Amino acid sequence: MKQPPATQASASNDTQTAGEAPSRPIPSLWELFIEFFIIGAVSFGGGIIAYEKILLTEKKHWLTDDEFMASLAISQTMPGLNSVNLAVLSGDRLRGVWGAVFASIGLILPGAAFVLVVGLAYLAGSDHKMANLLLAGVGAGATGLLAAITAKIGVRQFTNIKPLMILIATFVLMSLVNLSLPYVLLIMAPIAIFLYRPKSQKSEVKP
Amino acid sequence: MTILIHLALTFGMLSLLAVGGGTAVLHEMQEVLQVRYHISPEMFVHVYSVGQLAPGPNMTMVLIFGYQIMGAMGALITGVAFFLPSSILCFTIGRLWNRIGDTPWRRAVQNALEPISIGLMCSGVYAVARAALTGPMSGALAVVTFGIILRTRINPVYVILIAGGVGAGFKALGYH
Numbered sequence: 001m002k003q004p005p006a007t008q009a010s011a012s013n014d015t016q017t018a019g020e021a022p023s024r025p026i027p028s029l030w031e032l033f034i035e036f037f038i039i040g041a042v043s044f045g046g047g048i049i050a051y052e053k054i055l056l057t058e059k060k061h062w063l064t065d066d067e068f069m070a071s072l073a074i075s076q077t078m079p080g081l082n083s084v085n086l087a088v089l090s091g092d093r094l095r096g097v098w099g100a101v102f103a104s105i106g107l108i109l110p111g112a113a114f115v116l117v118v119g120l121a122y123l124a125g126s127d128h129k130m131a132n133l134l135l136a137g138v139g140a141g142a143t144g145l146l147a148a149i150t151a152k153i154g155v156r157q158f159t160n161i162k163p164l165m166i167l168i169a170t171f172v173l174m175s176l177v178n179l180s181l182p183y184v185l186l187i188m189a190p191i192a193i194f195l196y197r198p199k200s201q202k203s204e205v206k207p
Numbered sequence: 208m209t210i211l212i213h214l215a216l217t218f219g220m221l222s223l224l225a226v227g228g229g230t231a232v233l234h235e236m237q238e239v240l241q242v243r244y245h246i247s248p249e250m251f252v253h254v255y256s257v258g259q260l261a262p263g264p265n266m267t268m269v270l271i272f273g274y275q276i277m278g279a280m281g282a283l284i285t286g287v288a289f290f291l292p293s294s295i296l297c298f299t300i301g302r303l304w305n306r307i308g309d310t311p312w313r314r315a316v317q318n319a320l321e322p323i324s325i326g327l328m329c330s331g332v333y334a335v336a337r338a339a340l341t342g343p344m345s346g347a348l349a350v351v352t353f354g355i356i357l358r359t360r361i362n363p364v365y366v367i368l369i370a371g372g373v374g375a376g377f378k379a380l381g382y383h
Contacts, residue, residue, distance in 0.1 A: 080293025111263025119271030137374015139339035141367035144352025163322035170326025192319035198311030
């Protein structure tokens with residue numbers, strides 16, 4: 001297990017010239033699978049996006065920094081896990097549909113195997129006193145972790161009034177009013193998009 | 208069979224609603240699992256915690272719920288239903304994007320979704336905390352973990368495992 005590298009550290013030191021035609025190495029499907037499988041197996045404790053960035057732009061030079069950042073932006077806008085979306089998009093860019101399939105399955109497989117083995121052990125022995133003792137503490141720790149990740153990702157949202165209001169309204173509807181998630185999104189998404197609508201557009205550009 | 212279809216629909220919907228990542232649907236998932244499949248909040252938190260110890264994308268733990276509900280087939284269906292729809296959507300939009308390029312509206316949508324997804328993540332924290340924090344001991348443990356992860360660059364897996372040990376120690380002594 002090693003420390004996940006910092007995500008933003010090397011994100012901006014981009015020396016890529018914009019118009020350069022990418023003459024990139026094209027990986028085989030197998031290579032794509034293996035490289036993403038390795039990330040899926042070693043990324044204990046998170047930081048997958050950083051591992052993916054290192055693989056794609058530094059280790060193999062499969063994507064330029066610009067291409068990576070563009071893919072990352074789409075991955076974050078779309079529903080689903082950012083790391084999986086990123087594997088889908090870069091796999092597609094490199095090897096089409098099958099590239100997307102091989103990269104994302106490679107990424108998910110090790111964690112899925114881990115979870116099944118540990119989870120089945122848990123389901124088999126969930127009434128064991130020791131397991132429950134341990135899991136109580138682990139649950140408290142996981143709560144702290146989740147809160148810390150939320151605080152880290154949300155710094156800009158917590159410290160500005162407009163996003164903070166949207167954030168609080170979303171939380172209240174979801175957790176205190178107890179609306180179901182689709183309704184929360186149906187209410188909050190139009191309001192938020194209206195608040196963030198592009199400024200000074202003469203004719204509206206359709207998305 | 209109806210249960211499998213139902214599982215597929217439930218997790219497929221969660222997949223498409225997971226704006227900003229899986230944490231955004233934690234609260235909804237916990238409620239659905241409790242109401243429809245009688246999975247207790249306590250078990251939800253245990254499985255969630257196990258999932259945080261796993262490498263790779265942090266929502267592979269949905270497989271355990273699938274297994275608990277319908278065995279191996281349930282795990283498979285749940286996994287496919289949770290990861291496939293959002294991946295297909297992202298794949299399709301990704302291709303469209305390369306054709307259309309950046310527009311002011313794309314930025315607007317992304318800016319608008321960010322605070323919503325952080326709000327949903329807060330709901331995720333709330334849902335997990337409600338089940339995991341059963342007394343002052345576990346509350347203190349969560350706060351300490353929160354501080355350590357926010358202030359240092361220690362791998363979270365170690366912090367969680369240590370929290371497990373410390374929590375077990377205190378609980379064995381009768382503190383909660």
